[in-house]
Amino acid sequence: MATTPVQETSKLDAIFDSCREMGQDPEFAVAKRWLEEHPGKKAIGCFPVHCPVELIHASGMLPLGIIGAGTQIEVTYADSRFQSFVCSIVKTTLELGLTNRLKFLEGMLFHSICDPARNLSSVFQRNFPGMFVEYIHFPQNFASPLARLYLETEYRRILNGLQERSGHAPTTDDLNRSIGLYNRIRAGLREIYRIRTETPHVISATESFVLTRAGTLMAPEEFIKILEEVLAELPGRPSRPKDRIRVILEGSFCELPPVGLIETLEQAGCYILDDDFLRGWRWFTEDVPTRDNPLHELAESYSERAYYSGTKHDTREAKAAHLIRMVKEKKADAVVFQAAKFCEPALFDYALYRKTLDEAKIPHLLLEFEEKTWIFDRARSEAETFVESLLFD
Numbered sequence: 537m538a539t540t541p542v543q544e545t546s547k548l549d550a551i552f553d554s555c556r557e558m559g560q561d562p563e564f565a566v567a568k569r570w571l572e573e574h575p576g577k578k579a580i581g582c583f584p585v586h587c588p589v590e591l592i593h594a595s596g597m598l599p600l601g602i603i604g605a606g607t608q609i610e611v612t613y614a615d616s617r618f619q620s621f622v623c624s625i626v627k628t629t630l631e632l633g634l635t636n637r638l639k640f641l642e643g644m645l646f647h648s649i650c651d652p653a654r655n656l657s658s659v660f661q662r663n664f665p666g667m668f669v670e671y672i673h674f675p676q677n678f679a680s681p682l683a684r685l686y687l688e689t690e691y692r693r694i695l696n697g698l699q700e701r702s703g704h705a706p707t708t709d710d711l712n713r714s715i716g717l718y719n720r721i722r723a724g725l726r727e728i729y730r731i732r733t734e735t736p737h738v739i740s741a742t743e744s745f746v747l748t749r750a751g752t753l754m755a756p757e758e759f760i761k762i763l764e765e766v767l768a769e770l771p772g773r774p775s776r777p778k779d780r781i782r783v784i785l786e787g788s789f790c791e792l793p794p795v796g797l798i799e800t801l802e803q804a805g806c807y808i809l810d811d812d813f814l815r816g817w818r819w820f821t822e823d824v825p826t827r828d829n830p831l832h833e834l835a836e837s838y839s840e841r842a843y844y845s846g847t848k849h850d851t852r853e854a855k856a857a858h859l860i861r862m863v864k865e866k867k868a869d870a871v872v873f874q875a876a877k878f879c880e881p882a883l884f885d886y887a888l889y890r891k892t893l894d895e896a897k898i899p900h901l902l903l904e905f906e907e908k909t910w911i912f913d914r915a916r917s918e919a920e921t922f923v924e925s926l927l928f929d
Contacts, residue, residue, distance in 0.1 A: 548769050551762060552743045555750035556795060562608040562637055567600050567755050571640065578642035578702060580668070582752075583629065583738065584790045585655065585847045586816035587645050588672070588691060588834060590824075593756065594706035594714040595698040601752025602644065603792055605626040617659055618652070623878045624907045625791040626652045630676045633664060641770070642701055643668025643695070648676075649790055649847045650881055653910065668701045670694055676791035676849045678839050687835035695831070711830035717756050719823040722845050724763040724820065725751075731770060733809045733866050737777045739859065740769055741785070742798045748814045749792070769864075778807075781869045781926050784862055785811040789845050791876035793905050800912040803874065804919035809866045815843055846881040855885060856892035863898055869926055870899040872919075899926060 545553075553587035558566055571577055581602035604625035604802045615629040632638050644667060646657035657671045673690055675683040706714075728744050747766060751759040786802075789812040801808065824837045842848065844917045863871060871893060875882035878909035886902060893900045901922045903915050 540557075543861065546769075546773075548683060548743075548766065548773060549722070551756075552746055555610070555762075556746040557748055558753055559749040560606065560608055561753075562632065564600065564604045564637070564640070564753065567598060568640055569596060569641075569747040570755050570758075576660055577631070579640065580698070581638060581641045581643065583646045583649075583656070584625075584814075584816050585647075585649055586674075586819045586838075587647065587819075588638070588694065589756075590714040590718055590830070590834065590913055591691060591695045591698055591706075591710060593643075593717070594710040595702040596704040597642065597698065598755055599752075600641070601749070601814070602629060602632070602641075602753070603639065603749075603814075605632055606794060606909050607910050609637075609906075617663075618655075621878050622652050623791055623876050625876070626656050628907065630656060630659060630663075633660065637850075641667065643670070645670050645672060648674050649670035650879075653790075661811065668697065670697055670856050675837070678850045679852055684835045684839050684890045687838060688829075688831045691831045691834060708828065708830060712826035715824050715826050717760065719826075720760055721751065721756055721763060722818050722820055723823065724767060725761070726821075728763075729810060735777075736782070736807035736809060737774075737775045738773055740802055741811060741813075742802060745798055745811075745813050746795060748817060752814065752817055763817050766884075777926070780805045780807045782807045782809050782867065782870045783872050784809060784859065784866065785813075785872045785874055786859060786889070787846075787873045787875035787879075787882040788813055789847065789882070791879060792906050793874055793876075793910050794907060794912075797874070797903075797905055797909065797912055797915060800837060801919050803873075804916055805923035806873075806919065810862060810870055812843070815845055819843060829915045832903065846885045853875050854892075856889050859889060860892065860896055860898070863896075870901065870922070872922075873900060873902045875902070875904055877904050927928060 568578055579598040579600050581600050584603050592599040605628040609628050609631055612625040613890050614633040618627060646653055661669045672694060675686050677683055731860055732739055783806045785808050819842050820837050821841050821843060825833045827833055873886050
């Protein structure tokens with residue numbers, strides 16, 4: 537009897553499967569293994585959106601993306617610390633701590649995203665008194681010439697605290713080496729996004745999402761090897777274009793959407809050309825210069841060479857301008873807003889985006905989610921209806 541040949545898993549598929557598994561591990565096994573292999577080293581957790589990971593790395597510690605826990609844990613203790621209308625990521629991040637899953641961390645860095653994030657920083661300080669917990673105050677007025685000087689001073693303050701915990705005072709060369717390493721990673725991710733824009737059938741948004749997420753959970757020296765292997769394999773990947781609409785996705789800059797929701801959008805007929813998933817880990821639009829004053833260069837890059845984010849209050853350009861520009865540059869058909877439930881920055885932005893997009897006659901769809909969602913029937917139905925209205929209009 538003839539047997540059906542078993543299709544061999546490609547190298548790329550194996551990498552993406554491994555990355556997906558890593559991103560769904562609430563025990564942080566990869567990071568713990570790295571710490572075991574490097575006795576004396578410590579790890580610092582980074583709450584989204586943007587964290588100056590170069591400062592952590594140059595201090596001899598491991599930066600880790602602590603970005604909630606999705607559907608992997610049940611919220612049992614954290615609910616008693618917050619109101620019912622607080623977003624999921626705040627609760628599941630605290631739950632990770634209250635269930636001792638973050639006990640291996642030396643500390644956590646938070647910053648000015650929203651009120652719940654600010655409060656979470658204080659809650660961590662109260663509940664985990666031995667942990668190094670810092671709150672980064674990013675500038676809010678980039679029209680001021682003092683904004684960059686202020687941020688440089690703030691970076692110095694954070695760096696002083698990090699070096700006290702690590703026992704290593706980083707030199708200018710240390711900082712520039714760390715900046716150079718993360719420049720390579722960000723450049724590789726920019727290339728991934730370029731490929732997605734030009735040939736979205738070659739690598740999906742789901743695949744680039746799990747790849748980027750995995751990079752926040754391991755040493756950058758390990759991730760750059762995986763990233764470069766993916767980039768080397770992509771040109772020869774067999775694939776064919778499908779009849780789909782081209783969309784820009786906006787609104788998921790903090791709480792991570794379930795992987796299944798991203799897959800649902802793609803299966804409903806969307807090529808997601810660009811998004812703001814994990815934007816803080818690919819924050820800069822070009823390389824940060826490595827010069828005599830690394831902290832100044834990081835502050836300058838944050839101010840002048842960063843992607844737009846709803847958490848960065850920059851009055852030098854209208855909020856929706858970047859979105860209109862992106863739609864035109866990438867020749868997108870529509871915009872999908874994928875905002876976390878109770879996410880005030882994203883939902884407030886949507887009101888402004890909607891008005892501007894309507895005036896520009898750009899179709900758009902709003903979908904709300906929670907990271908713990910695991911049934912996507914409603915999202916699939918809404919997305920399919922939206923896609924059909926554009927394909928068959």
